[in-house]
Amino acid sequence: MTNRKLLLLILYTFSLSLFSFSTVKAQGFDSTQIGKEYPYILPILGKKAYTKGYKLPKPFGIMANSIFTKQNIVLENFAMDFVSLGEEPELVDLSSIIDFGTSKVKVLTANARIDAWILPFLSVGGYYGRFKSETTIALEKPLKLNAQSNSDGAYWGFNFLVVAPLGPINLGVDYSWSWSDNNLLDKPVLVNVAGIRAIKNWPIRNKPDMFIGAWVGAQFQFLDAKTSGQVRLGDVIDIDGGARQDLEDWYQAIEDPSSLHDYLYNKIDESLDDVENTTVYYEFDKRLEKNWNLVVGGQWQINREWQIRTEAGFLPGKYQIMLSGNYRFGF
Known part of the structure; x- marks a missing residue:
């Protein structure tokens, strides 16, 4: 697989977890509901909660989400070869003698998601989206080399959200599985993302179905993948x-050059004589620099049907922003 393919997937599905955070439950109590018939088929046990006066969100939702993500990646176990036109590559592990700078990936994605509250505290959903990404790989030594690639593709997956009331706040825990694909991939790549958030809602006076919500939390994603590819030397070096x-x-800065240093020096020296006809083949393991980040977010519930929310994730070297609109309904 090429380096860009996997990087995209990573970030894209990572973004998924943001939108997988379903409508925050407007936990509350309405004595006027006591004894009344619950009007919807879901959630299971919803009728019992409703007749006791508990307010529940409408059981079904459709969300539209847009997410931008930028984060650093770490390259390990790097092997490469500089190959002249017509030759076959023989990759050599050079990870012990080369230095990478900051490599990063940027992703812009949009998706649509549907969900349903199966139980008063459990929501299950699925989503489909498209992404565009830009990946930059920076080599610092033995020479400066920057390889940049762009790609787009699709992803799909499903997730669940559990919300539990803890006094004045709600605790939300979500987990998502997603598969990302594009025309450069041998097969779709699976990414898992988990999150936890503490949620607080503030009702608006004289508007029983309107509230402002805010939350803080953390998100974790796992990505550990092998990447391989090739690039023409003349395209990435001046x-x-x-x-x-x-x-x-x-x-010259190496005090005691090894045979591996000599090999790489001679390979590059020869390649610089004909950069236009030299291809760099490579493979490496790739992982996110940070598997987790902090998140803060907020939501405006206009009424029981419409909500607007935003969320930001951050740590040094890892940033994301999400905007979404949600429509809820029941039958």
Whole structure:
């Protein structure tokens, strides 16, 4: 698989977990409901809760979400070869003698999601979306090399959300599974994302179905993948921009060059004589620099049908922002 494919998937599904955070339950109590018939088929046990006066969100929802994510990635177990036209690559593990700078991926994605409250505290949903990504791989030594790739594709998945009242707040826990794919992938890639949030709602005076909600929490995502690909050397290096001098400086700074240093030096030195006809083949393991981040968010429930929400995730080297609209209904 090429390096861009996997990176995208990573971020895209990572974003999924943001929208997988379903409508925050407007936990409350309405004595005027006591003894009345619950009008909807879901959630299970909803009738009992309703007749006791508990307010429940409408059981079904349709969400539209837009998410932008930017985060650093770490490359490990790096192997590569510089191959002239017509030759076959023989990848050599060079991870012990090369240095990477900050490699990163940016993703813009949009999706649609449907969900249903199966139980008063459990929501289950599914989603489908499209993404566009930009991945930048930065090599610092033995020479400066920046490879950038762009890609787009689709993802789909499902998730669940559990919400439990804890005194004045609600505790929300969500988990999602998603598969990402594009025309560069051998097969769809699975990504798992989990989150936990403490939610507080403030009702609006004289508007019983309107409230402002806010939450803080954390999100975790797992991505550990092998990437391989190729790029023409002339597309990622400026031969007139000091590449050969960078190579010489790197080699001269080594106090006791090993056979591996000599191998890489000679390979690159030969390749710089014909960058237009040299292809760099590579493979490496890729993971997110940080598997978790903090999240803060807010929601405006206009009425029982419409909600608007936003959420931001952050840590140094990892940022995301989400905007969404939600329509809820019942039958």
